[in-house]
Amino acid sequence: MRTFRLVIACPDRVGIVAKVSNFLATYNGWITEASHHSDTQSGWFFMRHEIRADSLPFDLEEFRRAFAPIAREFSMKWRVSDSSELKRVVLMASRESHCLADLLHRWHSGELPCEIPCVISNHDELRSMVEWHGIPYCHVPVDPQDKEPAFAEVSRLIREHAADTVVLARYMQILPPQLCREFAMQVINIHHSFLPSFVGARPYHQASLRGVKLIGATCHYVTEELDAGPIIEQDVVRISHRDSVEDMVRLGKDVEKMVLSRGLRYHLEDRVLVHDNRTVVFA
Amino acid sequence: MRTFRLVIACPDRVGIVAKVSNFLATYNGWITEASHHSDTQSGWFFMRHEIRADSLPFDLEEFRRAFAPIAREFSMKWRVSDSSELKRVVLMASRESHCLADLLHRWHSGELPCEIPCVISNHDELRSMVEWHGIPYCHVPVDPQDKEPAFAEVSRLIREHAADTVVLARYMQILPPQLCREFAMQVINIHHSFLPSFVGARPYHQASLRGVKLIGATCHYVTEELDAGPIIEQDVVRISHRDSVEDMVRLGKDVEKMVLSRGLRYHLEDRVLVHDNRTVVFA
Amino acid sequence: MRTFRLVIACPDRVGIVAKVSNFLATYNGWITEASHHSDTQSGWFFMRHEIRADSLPFDLEEFRRAFAPIAREFSMKWRVSDSSELKRVVLMASRESHCLADLLHRWHSGELPCEIPCVISNHDELRSMVEWHGIPYCHVPVDPQDKEPAFAEVSRLIREHAADTVVLARYMQILPPQLCREFAMQVINIHHSFLPSFVGARPYHQASLRGVKLIGATCHYVTEELDAGPIIEQDVVRISHRDSVEDMVRLGKDVEKMVLSRGLRYHLEDRVLVHDNRTVVFA
Amino acid sequence: MRTFRLVIACPDRVGIVAKVSNFLATYNGWITEASHHSDTQSGWFFMRHEIRADSLPFDLEEFRRAFAPIAREFSMKWRVSDSSELKRVVLMASRESHCLADLLHRWHSGELPCEIPCVISNHDELRSMVEWHGIPYCHVPVDPQDKEPAFAEVSRLIREHAADTVVLARYMQILPPQLCREFAMQVINIHHSFLPSFVGARPYHQASLRGVKLIGATCHYVTEELDAGPIIEQDVVRISHRDSVEDMVRLGKDVEKMVLSRGLRYHLEDRVLVHDNRTVVFA
Incomplete structure (x- = not known):
């Protein structure tokens, strides 16, 4: 309807x-x-x-x-x-496939109301999976010594594909401030911790060191300050002393997928309002 | 306010x-x-x-x-x-204290917006706990051979105390149809299973026999059909093969308390609408 | 290791x-x-x-x-x-892709320790998805008037592929008693309700009619009695009056996927022992 | 047994x-x-x-x-x-009753296997509740200008009552380093946040400001570093934009009670081992 x-x-x-x-x-x-x-x-x-x-x-x-x-x-x-004018969502990924595969399957089975004009990745591993879905795959390598050209190309691609929304589906690169400003409240990230705990790199290692009993994931809008943007959705899963960092990574993947797809869905259905770095989500 | x-x-x-x-x-x-x-x-x-x-x-x-x-x-x-005219809630209990103690503490600490004109029980064990809270305790024994006089007295007490709401806080007796009709959608029960599974007696034993991996509790309005009234609130807790029936009883108590207090709160704040044996809960 | x-x-x-x-x-x-x-x-x-x-x-x-x-x-x-001798798992599906796609992705990314010699389906819709993973797709249509030849073929395929385990990933057909006996405690099903509630067909419709506040999924070994075999894993998700049956179907898919993949993982790692129609799961 | x-x-x-x-x-x-x-x-x-x-x-x-x-x-x-030699647990509280009342009820109903030789509080509000349970109430006011005499008295009381374990049931005072060392791995605290998020004062206000979608509680052994000791148990509850700080406080109370009673139970049953500031909990 x-x-x-x-x-x-x-x-x-x-x-x-x-x-x-x-x-x-x-x-x-x-x-x-x-x-x-x-x-x-x-x-x-x-x-x-x-x-x-x-x-x-x-x-x-x-x-x-x-x-x-x-x-x-x-x-x-x-x-x-x-509702009949579907949002145009550019997905960005790195080498890890779980979030990307999850979003592609939801889109393919009609569960996610959007168009996906392209997928951008700094690696080439996920090309075949993306192309099977009939979606163009843009490989934009990032030179660690000079990231600027890559992000210029990313910015160009987003505009070229007339995207409303960009999803960092475990993209693993920090967007430059200028990109964050250009697409404010249009870039959605999934961070693999229960923010504000464990900001930044290797959150599962941080969680293991602290000995927490639950690990989580956070879907949020990207702002210039790392992992500090307005939170759209979060969830957790129970772990125990038996779970190694590798187990946490595996268990965390399921939480990441669920939290990202729920958060993105709220965004696509215009259920998220941002005020003072916090969200109202009319779920 | x-x-x-x-x-x-x-x-x-x-x-x-x-x-x-x-x-x-x-x-x-x-x-x-x-x-x-x-x-x-x-x-x-x-x-x-x-x-x-x-x-x-x-x-x-x-x-x-x-x-x-x-x-x-x-x-x-x-x-x-x-909101300033507090509902009058009669609590009914048997020998088990956990739900009653939980509700009394919430009321006593100002968390539960209601008045409690009296507690009715078919046993005398919980008198001292109730009276410490300054609430009259009405002991109405139920004769298994002839329950009618007891329920007549219960009905009289409810009316005498001008109750809007009756809460069966693990009362463990089945109310007669006439009482269910007289106080339709005013009597709230906590059933110690995830309904519609395990209707009736000894649900934790039934759950243990079936080998379920979660047990639950259900807060619902009482109707003439046993454990089949409109559901207000439910929740579950994870169990494993290590948990005996006694463990389930213990773990289940916490779910029962939480579910009953949440359900009652929704009722007291006029958040529950009933239609076609189902509830709309504006939580 | x-x-x-x-x-x-x-x-x-x-x-x-x-x-x-x-x-x-x-x-x-x-x-x-x-x-x-x-x-x-x-x-x-x-x-x-x-x-x-x-x-x-x-x-x-x-x-x-x-x-x-x-x-x-x-x-x-x-x-x-x-642990280095991987179990051989035949997946069976119908038209719904969510459970199948989830298991295939987990297998493909190295998360699920098994071999998948083939996928059997009574429909042809999911062929391309399966074949992209390099797995043979066996289309075995089931004639509603005479199901026997189809199940004879299914049985033959399971044996031909030397399967240890068969997973009904929303296969939507009831296996004949003989197949249940032949592969006892080797066939794993995902049922889209929190058993023992809502056995049989259209459990989400049953759940909607009863007005429950949580819906669930159950992973269990298949026995001759429908939806009554030993339970390996279960989980639930909260719903509200706002959720239509279609919403329940969508929300339920995520629970089905999670519960099935967890239950299958326990089975593949030899963590499940069955006794008296109940399981011990050394998770 | x-x-x-x-x-x-x-x-x-x-x-x-x-x-x-x-x-x-x-x-x-x-x-x-x-x-x-x-x-x-x-x-x-x-x-x-x-x-x-x-x-x-x-x-x-x-x-x-x-x-x-x-x-x-x-x-x-x-x-x-x-198991027949019950641990001796001194409870410490301030003005808030929810954790104390919960532990007392569990103990009184035989659910918590311990003795409670006394309750220590820096206020006198909870005396009647404690004494109804037949437990001595020790009022030890803390002078904000000079806390040392109070904590000397607390230390004396703990030793006098031959306590194995001290539980800070929302005691709201920071124990001095010397007390932490004297009773290392014997003092259990409940912190009203999902640590390591929101260390220190007013965690629900911090949580509200950050706009998180879940709030939690953490039961941990007290060490000299504030809110940084080994974590025994944690849990969370979902909140939304509708929940004010007052709502968070109310919802958080239930999590605090549950997490503290579970953590304490593990401790009382000798299920907790500490190594490298982390716990192994054989739950």
């Missing part, structure tokens, strides 16, 4: 819900899902509506025009999207 | 949200929480609003009068409650 | 551990993992040792000869296997 | 299990539980046996004498305890 998704953040005050739902009712909009959140700490209000597109008398452009005065009145940050 | 809680179920159609939120905006109602749910299978719509009482110009009675025409227009089943 | 896995079940009595560990110490066996379990209800004792193969002076055949007298003395049911 | 618990840590080599199980078999020891662990990183071996006391021909003292030569031969750190 095709829907329009209206996503709003604005300073909280009386009458927002009434104004918006009146607007929708005026045009006979059939609301299939509605979520609100008042954040008492920040004084902001967040709201997401999903409306049957066939119940409305206009397209996305007319919707935007009709809604603009209300948005201005309440100083809203807002967007409206059409 | 004192709030009014408006809880609505009605056949789905366009304009419900607009009408209700308009109503609230008209009176400058400050919505602190709003939840909606369209059930596409049944064609019903469910909705709960929490509104700051001090933002509204009327009390509960006037609210009801003002809202009644809207409720009629949309054929709503609805209720509005005042 | 190559290991021998010694797996024992016998009536419990004093001296079993001493006898077995003496035997291993006599030959300088380096034990890397040891697990014991005394079942007080049945009076049986279960035990599993993993021993570095290079620490022992003999091969599997000599091990068996040397250990046989001890096994007789204690009336042991026992087996010893070599 | 009364058991002896033999707990051993030593450098790994061939023959340890054989030697120990031979020793036990020589005296007809009936092993009810046995757990081993080889840590390949450190090269250490860990082992725990539970043996029916009535199957052995000697008491604890004779056991120690008989076993000493073996312990020397393998350079073992070891201990043997009698």
